[in-house]
Amino acid sequence: MSSDTTSAPEYLRKILLAPVYDVARNTDLNFMPSLSERIGHDIWLKREDQQPVKSFKLRGAYNKIANLSEQAKNRGVITASAGNHAQGVALSANRMQVKATICMPETTPDIKVDAVRSFGGDWVDIVLIGKSFDVASQHAQQLAQEQGYTYVPPFDDPDVIAGQGTIAKELFDEKRDLDIVFIAVGGGGLAAGIAVYLKQLKPNIKIVAVESDESACLQKALTHGEPTPLDKVGIFADGVAVKIIGKEPFRLCQQYVDEVITVTSDELCAATKDIFDDTRAIAEPAGALSVAGIKKWLANNPEASQNKLQIAGILCGANINFHTLRYVSERAELGEKKEAIIAATIPEEKGAFRKFCEILGGRAITEFNYRYAPSSSAHIYVGLKLRRGEDELQEVLAELKQNNIDWFDLSDNEVAKQHVRYMVGGRAPELTNERLFSFDFPEYPGALLSFLQTLGERWNITLFHYRNHSAASGMVLTGFDVKDSDMAEFTSHITKIGYQFRDESENPAYQFFLK
Template structure:
């Protein structure tokens, strides 16, 4: 390895030194390690939670940002720093700059919710300038890089930087000091800075500890890189766990994770919601979706592997900057994530007493949701939520009972369109609409975003169905139907590609066939 390469990629021992001398406690705190009693009893393993929500900015990002700025030369500090972020990293940079009295510019997309802009402004005070530009992070990031080059500012990366990684690694030092008999540590991964810092430290002091990376299955950039052996960008990323919504893992973070992380596991949005509830039940802390990834990963890994020995396990509650309105969505989905609720579409006779007979077949089980609208046909399609006492085994019993009574059914428990949109639209079936095509869209949320979305779609094709949902402040979710003749399909798809929104064809989705299709 050349000298340049060695400087670019410090050794494990050098990272150990960097972590031990990191001056993060000028501004950060040594956070609590809480025992999760209820979850531990349920899982039959001891689970501990490192409470990074206790930091002044409610996330671990303060550690890396402060360590990066603190290690700059006096000249670099005098010139100032810059970053692009709409989340926890921006707040960490703002507070760090204020503490060290270093001028900081923070570039954020225009779509950033006011609550986050105000938080950055409050943490940074007179030492921070905020620039709002563009409607995507890529535009904001490009502008920040341009300003850095023009003005000599030092760019403070959110994860792919050795000083940032070392700052996050101070969490591992605290973990090891507090509980040296840990068997496993579960760490959320976005760009990989947190996992890299924790793994490189712990593996030097306790090589037999297992480090498990946890990713949202909608933004699993580390898993993709490990599977292929190289960093590759994801085609798209989900936005529910926005704190880990990273398209490509960092270069240095991937090098360290590849060497020191033992396994990676992915979890669904529903499993994340269940983990937010578990965290609240045990600690009364409300984790943001990314912050609950470690708990979701612990539950899923133990369920898949079923270790016989009782393990000592730690997870990192890495952030708690959750938008209050997101809690509505979390509450809606938590029991699905715990496998305590199932969603079923069923076909029953369109006649008096049919619903009562259906409930009798269910044998007194609790119905959590029932959606139905009369249709002038012999059959009625119903959307049913069902509370489960014995998880998936009980669901299989229910489905077997429906089969015995010749009731057609479809399990929608894992059908995102059904849970997000269709449950609110049952009864919207129309006749004589043979050319309808159904699509789901995700677009950045900001004042006037819905009107902008509609204007962008244009008026060339008639909209036949529309349901809009904003379950977090950062994104809008739309389910839309269009009347598109077969001979215009190519033009229609070309139009969708050109407008630039993330979309998916849902025309073959069974929830659409059951409840909405002509």
């Protein structure tokens, strides 16, 4: 049945008849006691991390393949994915003994390739091709046409959407008094499937879609009235790193989703900690979107506190690389507004740091970076523990101002948090023409060499900082010695490298500590 003729009642029928429990499980709905007590509402978490592939994607993939004709199954299926969808297709194909080809970028971490191979067994062929998902996807579509395979989309398909909608059936069966449900959005299949089911059974339930502010494709589609590609997508929440929402998910979300909210990476880290504290589950960044959305929505809607609400979020996945936890741990307190980072200028004299700490009034300092400079003043990078969030930070800043200490709040400054905190004190006074740029750097063998070879030897590199967080892409901060008269030529040259970049020369963190 084509998507443009799939009515809401037909979706209801497809969800009720979906045979996903041949392979998927009816996951737990856990109460979150600590978070509920803190924010004054009952918060429930649907644990899709309990699926065999640690993600909800198994439901949609299995339902799509199960609904194929025997002839289509005999010809085989194909998909492109570097993550949860690939694992869902692999396990589904193995269980139904359908031959599957899965195209993945060459940059896919070995842990994900090995997981797909393990779930698929002899029924899955893995094709590693290209440096990006787009190349792998194009190859999969080409093979589908040439070999007669059925393409299994990750989200833009009625059977896939109906498979994800089985989560809504379980939610409604277990807890019918829910007031609001928060759902992560990448391509939109999960939100569409849940919303089209719940809104038919309980029209007054509120559905809130939650997106990463680095990949808000539903919000952009709503603004333009149709699916519209994003200019760029951040990859921290890689499970929802989608440039354009699917047409069918958008049609359903436009009709059945009440509100869309975006959250930052720091807020995702804080939500990951909340989930761990209450359930001991370790969510991937995309998996924590719903909880981050719950907290932000309630903070933005204080009137909701008049009545205790029954709220559910979907923990949609837990396929997180262990080393990414280092980043999550570092940023969780910032996302919770329990830590602030400030740059301050103090006199370069004995006792200045002690006096600075006295002004802070005994508040805990979480980080302090400083290096002697031969001048009358010193710039310091300070992390500060906060008990009362933003209100307490404003008190601190006011106290610093009263004591004639200049300050700058770096709590939302990505360059400061990603790079400068590890580099404070490295000044080179003779570099009067230094320009600073940040690059989104692909994680694959030879990427650094390719970068340097493309850059050539025309401009001297004056600064380089990179830290691996085991993601598909990393962040690099680079300084160059470039005269004003050469800037046009330089900008044209680095554009040819093909990596996303930003001029950070006026970034206050750089101005304070490195320029």
